Amino acid sequence: MSDLHALYQEVILDHCKRPHNFRPMPDSNRTAQGYNPLCGDKVTLFVKLDGDRIFDVSFQGSGCAISTASASLLTETVKGKTLAEVESIFAGFHDLVTGKAKTDGKGPALGKLAVFSGVSEFPVRVKCATLVWHTLRSALQGGEAVATTE
Amino acid sequence: MATTTREVTPTTKPAGAAFDVARIRRDFPILKAKVHGKPLVYFDNAATAQKPRQVIEAEQQFYLSLCSNVHRGVHWLSENATQAYEEARAKAQHFLNAAESREIIFVRGTTEAINLVAGTYGRKNVQAGDEVVISAMEHHSNIVPWQMLCEEKGAKLRVAPINDRGELLLEEFEKLLGPRTKLVAVTHVSNVLGTINPVRQIIEMAHRQSIPVLLDGAQAAVHVKVDVCALDCDFYTVSGHKLYGPTGIGLLYGKAKLLEAMPPYHGGGDMISSVSFEKTLYNVIPCKFEAGTPNIAGTLGLGAAIDYLDALGLENAARYEHQLLMYATDALSRIPGLRIVGTAKEKASVISFVMDGLHPHDVGTVLDQEGIAVRTGHHCAQPLMDRFGVPATTRASLVFYNTFEEIDVLVKGLHKVREILG
């Protein structure tokens, strides 16, 4: 029971019901699609990359609460960040949701993304949380391929 | 909450003596399991059913006392294993009421059965410009093999539409049939909607134009008494694991005259009568389609599952399952914001539903914490999800070892889902 409340924290449910940056972006210069074949989650990510820095980012799609909230919080987190910073945050986020996060405080500061710590107790839901991050990576690498969680 | 629902529902539990669920449940060891500290409520039967002790023991018995290869030894073990293997074929023949046991081919499951027909009958008989007709409610395994065939041959896949209740539109279906139609392949029962298709009429319509019909019986064989002779279907497929048997074993029924005219599927041992480097003569049916060492233990397990169902009486089970369906449909319909997808008049005990504002994946996670196993997702039927405009559903599929009390637990679980997810 407490595990469930840790998974579905208020912040996550809020972002699921009212996702931020949920819109198409006609003038994006990077875009990618993500798809989780297991549960049918689909996400399209739009990025406006300015040199080395993410100037703007938005998403569209349909998915479960975890994947929708993850996409919403991703857009908030990575706006204004450099590519290197994004990679480092993703690494920290991945460790967090797979239960490998450092508890000594030396890991990268994840800010609001810390609400996803409950995911580590639900191994089958890790892919829901990371789908949009894989999608961002493939958008930044300029690929038009569909990112999957496989 | 759940008990209130129970009192007001018009569908009540049938008189006890008729169907002794408590006794039946004791045959299924796994039903005693606890999940997350709660008693397991297994409602994912359409994905795979649990196995009675009799099936588990039949498989084990093969390895303990009969293990040897079939059709190729003069020694005692092999002779007896072969006999047991062929007895299982006779049981399957009887189960489907096939005219002859050689019309039963052992395969891995429905997927392999359909691929076999597509790869042999299909490749021989479907040519450029021809058509194969399926329905809008097919499982991917009754879509993709035909798509592959059509792509290879330059043929066309035609899809018969369904209405909003999830019923096949028979007139539309009939309009698709014509001189170019080389095969009709439809599901007997939908794994998502529970719809029981009017297969008798489908077969009559197709046969009027001399078109053979394959029925995907993966779900139907579990809930409906199948009689391939009375139906006059040309091919019928069964997955053993959904029929309380082991995984990796299933049945393809085919009319003897069709099977005999079909080229073989896999090449190898057992499917030949003589081999030289110049020419190979193929074995007679069913061996022609059973190349290599088969799943002997699984076959014996499937035989035991058929025995089990015979003793139980599939019709008795189906009657009880119908009561469960009515009870669950009524109880779920009372949950605010819940919509059942698939409301056909003729329906087996499979219930798909969606809840306003909630994704099935989250529903499934919360239910799992209550010990309830349901399936969430597209159920290998993405075109059907598109037809109903939903990305996924939650599915509870009920069988004869499920109880009314378990449905109450599900209803309670769904209230908890609302409480946690809002």
Ligand SMILES: Cc1ncc(COP(=O)(O)O)c(C=O)c1O
């Ligand atoms: C209607 C239907 N057809 C085909 C299949 C595929 O069966 P199997 O995976 O046993 O080959 C299934 C099982 O999910 C099914 O429900």
